[in-house]
Amino acid sequence: MDFKVSTLHFLLIAQILNPSSVLASNTCKFPAIFNFGDSNSDTGGFSAAFGQVPPPYGETFFHAPAGRNSDGRLIIDFIAQSLRLPYLSAFLDSVGSNFSHGANFATAAATIRPQNLSLFSGGYSPISLDVQQAEYSDFVTRSQVVREKGSFHSLLPEKGYFSRALYTFDIGQNDITAGYDLNLTTEEVKAQVPDMIGQFSSVIKKIYRLGGRSFWIHNTAPLGCLTYVIDAQAATTPEVDRYGCLIPYNEASQYFNVKLHETVLQLREELPLAAVTYVDIYSAKYALISQAKKLGFEDPFRVCCGYGGRYNYSRFARCGDRTVVNGTEVVLAKSCKDPSVWINWDGVHFTEAANKWIFDQIANGSFSDPPVSLESACNRSS
Numbered sequence: 493m494d495f496k497v498s499t500l501h502f503l504l505i506a507q508i509l510n511p512s513s514v515l516a517s518n519t520c521k522f523p524a525i526f527n528f529g530d531s532n533s534d535t536g537g538f539s540a541a542f543g544q545v546p547p548p549y550g551e552t553f554f555h556a557p558a559g560r561n562s563d564g565r566l567i568i569d570f571i572a573q574s575l576r577l578p579y580l581s582a583f584l585d586s587v588g589s590n591f592s593h594g595a596n597f598a599t600a601a602a603t604i605r606p607q608n609l610s611l612f613s614g615g616y617s618p619i620s621l622d623v624q625q626a627e628y629s630d631f632v633t634r635s636q637v638v639r640e641k642g643s644f645h646s647l648l649p650e651k652g653y654f655s656r657a658l659y660t661f662d663i664g665q666n667d668i669t670a671g672y673d674l675n676l677t678t679e680e681v682k683a684q685v686p687d688m689i690g691q692f693s694s695v696i697k698k699i700y701r702l703g704g705r706s707f708w709i710h711n712t713a714p715l716g717c718l719t720y721v722i723d724a725q726a727a728t729t730p731e732v733d734r735y736g737c738l739i740p741y742n743e744a745s746q747y748f749n750v751k752l753h754e755t756v757l758q759l760r761e762e763l764p765l766a767a768v769t770y771v772d773i774y775s776a777k778y779a780l781i782s783q784a785k786k787l788g789f790e791d792p793f794r795v796c797c798g799y800g801g802r803y804n805y806s807r808f809a810r811c812g813d814r815t816v817v818n819g820t821e822v823v824l825a826k827s828c829k830d831p832s833v834w835i836n837w838d839g840v841h842f843t844e845a846a847n848k849w850i851f852d853q854i855a856n857g858s859f860s861d862p863p864v865s866l867e868s869a870c871n872r873s874s
């Protein structure tokens with residue numbers, strides 16, 4: 493069904509059922525979410541393919557590892573919850589998944605551009621955005637074939653959900669670090685940004701051609717404020733801002749974000765039926781990190797779950813890593829007592845408390861262009 497028709501349809505029904513509900517007419521009632529991204533929004537894809545994250549991941553909310561790189565819920569979980577939809581199953585997770593209200597194609601360590609090194613030599617996920625899109629495309633077709641056969645009916649989305657769903661994206665951070673890993677300068681990393689954004693844009697267009705209409709796109713984080721980046725640069729003396737974030741890395745993120753924003757404006761022209769929302773999650777995260785104390789959090793660079801080093805972080809002993817002491821395996825890098833007062837969970841990822849704070853900032857549209865709230869993100873800006 494055409495998107496505009498279905499919105500109108502909903503409006504009419506809403507008016508028939510309750511003539512005074514006209515104000516609610518711009519609420520989208522998304523029936524499903526399809527998500528694409530990296531560890532910021534992976535709810536189990538990487539774990540399903542390459543091994544589950546170890547305890548104490550998941551301890552705060554799921555009380556066991558739950559495929560998420562956090563102690564609890566991610567921003568995508570809060571998005572699903574606030575739209576009254578179930579937490580998203582990972583597309584790659586063949587055990588216990590239920591895709592009736594969406595699927596999550598994100599995998600930890602994913603990039604937009606396919607990498608030339610394998611996971612084991614380069615550290616990045618082979619399930620890059622183009623692969624995630626291919627999986628989605630196959631899902632659109634095969635979910636309906638299987639659904640019609642009956643037995644998996646309640647595990648798969650209705651056909652009409654694909655055009656009415658919210659499509660969410662949070663990817664790009666790893667493309668930038670992948671460039672630095674190859675010892676590129678900030679200028680050289682920036683020179684790759686147009687290719688990153690071009691590939692991002694072509695994925696949005698493919699999803700549009702398959703019927704996707706509502707796109708909610710997070711920009712990328714202030715990389716220079718993340719402990720793993722600060723730690724990796726400890727031997728050099730990069731410029732820092734007044735909060736202690738590395739200026740060149742944040743510049744690379746900002747450059748990516750400017751180009752992404754330009755592309756979103758262009759996509760709005762090219763995709764006449766799409767509502768494309770650009771969400772400045774960079775600024776929300778930067779606000780949190782730069783005002784940590786004022787907001788009731790501890791040192792934003794110190795890691796809750798880690799071991800050693802200046803920030804309780806070492807890339808040789810990461811959260812949950814074990815070691816053998818006198819013949820017994822023990823956890824070396826443990827969690828802190830109260831993750832709810834810390835921002836950085838494991839050096840790379842945010843705690844549930846931080847994710848919740850960031851979600852609360854972005855949900856009402858105050859960090860978005862156009863400034864639409866999450867639940868209204870199907871409305872094209874005029």
Ligand SMILES: *[C@@H]1O[C@H](CO)[C@@H](O)[C@H](O)[C@H]1NC(C)=O
Binds near residue numbers: 605606608
């Ligand atoms: C991978 O190698 C190809 C061929 O040399 C190059 O065009 C491409 O940019 C490389 N990709 C990345 C992510 O470095």
Ligand SMILES: *[C@@H]1O[C@H](CO)[C@@H](O)[C@H](O)[C@H]1NC(C)=O
Binds near residue numbers: 578590591646647
């Ligand atoms: C899948 O989830 C939906 C929505 O929560 C539920 O109605 C349905 O029964 C579930 N299917 C199975 C097989 O658990």
Ligand SMILES: *[C@@H]1O[C@H](CO)[C@@H](O)[C@H](O)[C@H]1NC(C)=O
Binds near residue numbers: 673674675
């Ligand atoms: C980057 O530089 C570091 C330090 O000089 C070196 O150890 C590493 O091998 C270099 N990496 C690449 C991909 O050239």
Ligand SMILES: *[C@@H]1O[C@H](CO)[C@@H](O)[C@H](O)[C@H]1NC(C)=O
Binds near residue numbers: 817818
């Ligand atoms: C390991 O065992 C030795 C000998 O029993 C003991 O002296 C030492 O304290 C033990 N180390 C730890 C870390 O428990």
Ligand SMILES: *[C@@H]1O[C@H](CO)[C@@H](O)[C@H](O)[C@H]1NC(C)=O
Binds near residue numbers: 852853857858
């Ligand atoms: C959005 O929500 C945040 C967090 O609750 C609040 O501080 C902000 O004032 C709200 N903005 C608007 C425009 O409602």
Ligand SMILES: *[C@H]1O[C@@H](CO)[C@H](O)[C@@H](O)[C@@H]1NC(C)=O
Binds near residue numbers: 794825829
């Ligand atoms: C980080 O180190 C672990 C031990 O590996 C401690 O258990 C944690 O309490 C500590 N976290 C913080 C925030 O200091």
